[in-house]
Amino acid sequence: MRPFKTVTSVAAAILQTDIDTDIIFPARFLVTLDKKGLGKYAFYEWRHKRESRDTFVLDKEPFSGAEILVVGEKFGVGSSREHAVWSLADLGIRCIIAPSFGEIFYSNCFKNGVLPVTLPKDAHAHAMRAAQLGETLHVDLITNHVAIPGAEAISFEIPADRRLALLNGLDEIGTILADHEHAIASFENRQRQSAPWLFSDTDF
Amino acid sequence: MSAKGKTLYEKIWDAHVVAPLSDDASLIYIDRHLVQEVSSPQAFDGLIERGLKLRRPDAHIAVPDHAVPTFDRGKTDPLSMTAKQVARLEDNARRFAIPYMAMGDDRHGIVHIIGPELGFTLPGVTLVCGDSHTSTHGAFGALAFGIGTSECECVFATQTLRQSKLKTMRIEITGTLQPGVSVKDVILAIIAKIGTDGAKGYAVEYTGDTVRNMTMEERMTLCNMSIEAGARIGVVAPDETTFAYLKGRDWSPTGDKWLQAVEAWRHLPSDPGALFDKETSIDVTDLAPQVSWGTTPADCVPITGQTPVSALIKDQPAQERVRQSLQYMDMPEGANIEGTPIDQVFIGSCTNGRIEDLRRAAAIAKGRRVADRVHAIVVPGSEAVRLQAEREGLHETFRQAGFQWRQPGCSMCVAMNDDRLKPGERAASTSNRNFEGRQGPGGRTHLVSPEMAAAAAIRGYLTDVRTMMR
Numbered sequence: 200m201r202p203f204k205t206v207t208s209v210a211a212a213i214l215q216t217d218i219d220t221d222i223i224f225p226a227r228f229l230v231t232l233d234k235k236g237l238g239k240y241a242f243y244e245w246r247h248k249r250e251s252r253d254t255f256v257l258d259k260e261p262f263s264g265a266e267i268l269v270v271g272e273k274f275g276v277g278s279s280r281e282h283a284v285w286s287l288a289d290l291g292i293r294c295i296i297a298p299s300f301g302e303i304f305y306s307n308c309f310k311n312g313v314l315p316v317t318l319p320k321d322a323h324a325h326a327m328r329a330a331q332l333g334e335t336l337h338v339d340l341i342t343n344h345v346a347i348p349g350a351e352a353i354s355f356e357i358p359a360d361r362r363l364a365l366l367n368g369l370d371e372i373g374t375i376l377a378d379h380e381h382a383i384a385s386f387e388n389r390q391r392q393s394a395p396w397l398f399s400d401t402d403f
Numbered sequence: 404m405s406a407k408g409k410t411l412y413e414k415i416w417d418a419h420v421v422a423p424l425s426d427d428a429s430l431i432y433i434d435r436h437l438v439q440e441v442s443s444p445q446a447f448d449g450l451i452e453r454g455l456k457l458r459r460p461d462a463h464i465a466v467p468d469h470a471v472p473t474f475d476r477g478k479t480d481p482l483s484m485t486a487k488q489v490a491r492l493e494d495n496a497r498r499f500a501i502p503y504m505a506m507g508d509d510r511h512g513i514v515h516i517i518g519p520e521l522g523f524t525l526p527g528v529t530l531v532c533g534d535s536h537t538s539t540h541g542a543f544g545a546l547a548f549g550i551g552t553s554e555c556e557c558v559f560a561t562q563t564l565r566q567s568k569l570k571t572m573r574i575e576i577t578g579t580l581q582p583g584v585s586v587k588d589v590i591l592a593i594i595a596k597i598g599t600d601g602a603k604g605y606a607v608e609y610t611g612d613t614v615r616n617m618t619m620e621e622r623m624t625l626c627n628m629s630i631e632a633g634a635r636i637g638v639v640a641p642d643e644t645t646f647a648y649l650k651g652r653d654w655s656p657t658g659d660k661w662l663q664a665v666e667a668w669r670h671l672p673s674d675p676g677a678l679f680d681k682e683t684s685i686d687v688t689d690l691a692p693q694v695s696w697g698t699t700p701a702d703c704v705p706i707t708g709q710t711p712v713s714a715l716i717k718d719q720p721a722q723e724r725v726r727q728s729l730q731y732m733d734m735p736e737g738a739n740i741e742g743t744p745i746d747q748v749f750i751g752s753c754t755n756g757r758i759e760d761l762r763r764a765a766a767i768a769k770g771r772r773v774a775d776r777v778h779a780i781v782v783p784g785s786e787a788v789r790l791q792a793e794r795e796g797l798h799e800t801f802r803q804a805g806f807q808w809r810q811p812g813c814s815m816c817v818a819m820n821d822d823r824l825k826p827g828e829r830a831a832s833t834s835n836r837n838f839e840g841r842q843g844p845g846g847r848t849h850l851v852s853p854e855m856a857a858a859a860a861i862r863g864y865l866t867d868v869r870t871m872m873r
Contacts, residue, residue: 214720214723221839230441230483232487273599277630277838302604303550358425358428396656396664398461
């Protein structure tokens, strides 16, 4: 996984709250076997609204190259589809700032080198304004801060093990097998005794 | 864990910790994994690229459900992406020796319907699936939650997942439902009450006399929509109803193991003194059938109610969201929801595609006709449900009323096959999500119970099913 240390970029602002993963990645594009090249489907309906004269923020300069998204609360609720994260990552998004996230989406971000930053409402509103003004934000996972020009840096919290995994670009499966293989095998041996009905191969 | 005892969630969590990882997170053992065609191909690819084996083939079941056709299956273009996804799942299942339920097999159906039907879902287990409605299986007293594709790969390779321990929330449900009101109305009312993030960060346990008196199918509908209140996990304590449902099913333990399992399961319910981090309650005695007006499942009112007036909402972003929701839905502000004309009706899904759901819908449809302008489909949740319904003649009841009778799959709940709304069309749907475009780009969804959906099909507009009860 690509490590995440810092990102400095303009930020694309999407004001709406409750943006579910069906909006981020419409279901009909889930008939794919790939996880690369999905950026063209991100926010598909919103980017291709026939009646709308407004160009979607990610298709406007300078935001088409934004590596940061600032979005409304409850971002990524709904379906577990990891395609939502894959498509945003494919567009070059490295960090998403919101007051809150859908839990499965939040977890999926960490598997793909994308940093979800949860900010309290006031701090979030501040970041949103800066994004709308086209200012350059600096997100630093080494110090756990978001820096906005002309303002005090805002700190954010993130689970310690997830932070380390992102900073070092750790491969989760490789890490589990390297560090915990013995513990997993011991667990299985214990559970074969305590709950033998969960193992079909314990039938003789 | 409180000093006074443990909750059901805490008991199962504690029994599955393989290793602590940080202050709040642990490596958790996963007993059961349901695999479907849409969220799994990239996970299998990852496993193959790494050259890893799948750790425990007996802990998985694979089934194509999300995008499968529900009619004219013989005419499917084998070169379509849908057919390729199904073929890939079958190939992967064979390659890694996972049991595979092919379309047409008597055991085929929506993952969350066949898991319980097969007895693959059991009390006390950790169960995952690359699908957010995995919370359904919590009805059995299992820790069941939806995961992403990377996590599916992790389960294939390690049979474990990194998980943060959740806080616990108890939702007590009391009272007897009136005729025409069902569990779908209960869960919609709960979500409307606590909001789409009201249970975020919590494992919800549903308790109370209403829950104790529910059938397993009703408990599944209840737990299914926990995710729409933000909770990845919703559980009901196992009891005699649970054990009676599971006994004799394909994957259920037998003989001495059954006795041993039931004995263990009896210790799962939350201890009497166990403390929850958050509690709420709902009395359903006077609950009316619910219907959604907006684009989140919390946007629900009784069928006798009105759409909101956005100007009365003080919080600015909330006001804006309600305004945009009503605009998308093409609904006026402050208007009666009853009488809203509909174009399509969908009865099915992992929420409401079980035999009891179909029986209740059929009771309304019997001897009546679907309104001329309405296209109505009934999609059983599984082959077992379809076959049972046909034994009872429900398919004839539906057909005679003008409903189409289909083969099982997720169908118009996720609109990945040909079952979908056209732009601007409006549906009464027994599914779980009324998100923008969920049932087709530009489509509009009103979430309702099976009996309310049948009533809407007959009258051609959203209506109070209680006025049609015999």
